Amino acid sequence: MKTGKLYRFWDEKFISTVNYKFHNNSETNWWGELTLEEYIRIEDGDGYVLVLEDNRQGKCSLKKRVNRAVVGIAPLFYYQFKGSGPLK
Numbered sequence: 807m808k809t810g811k812l813y814r815f816w817d818e819k820f821i822s823t824v825n826y827k828f829h830n831n832s833e834t835n836w837w838g839e840l841t842l843e844e845y846i847r848i849e850d851g852d853g854y855v856l857v858l859e860d861n862r863q864g865k866c867s868l869k870k871r872v873n874r875a876v877v878g879i880a881p882l883f884y885y886q887f888k889g890s891g892p893l894k
Contacts, residue, residue: 811857812840812848815865818855822846826856826887836864836889839871841882848885856887864893 807825814821826840840856842848850869857863868885 807841808859810840810859812842813855813857815853815855821848821854824856826858833892836893838887839884840868840887841884852890854887856889858893862893864889865891 807827810824810826812821812824813819821842823843824840825843826838828836828838830837848854848868850867852865852867854866854868855863856866866887866889868887871884871886873882873884
């Protein structure tokens, strides 16, 4: 996984360093999964900016997911991101 940064769109406040993986990285339709490096509660929805390892960035929305593959271990939260516009 690659390392990037997540910011709020409306006030450009840094939220967390993230590990991300693309599932589709086309010019008009980019999406994938990310995990936060710190435990921080963030809301689902629009209003985030993802800055990639190569310094490209784009506005995205997040949706929280839970990986419960193993019983007896605390669930791992990850977020599905979906881009809304080109990565610049």
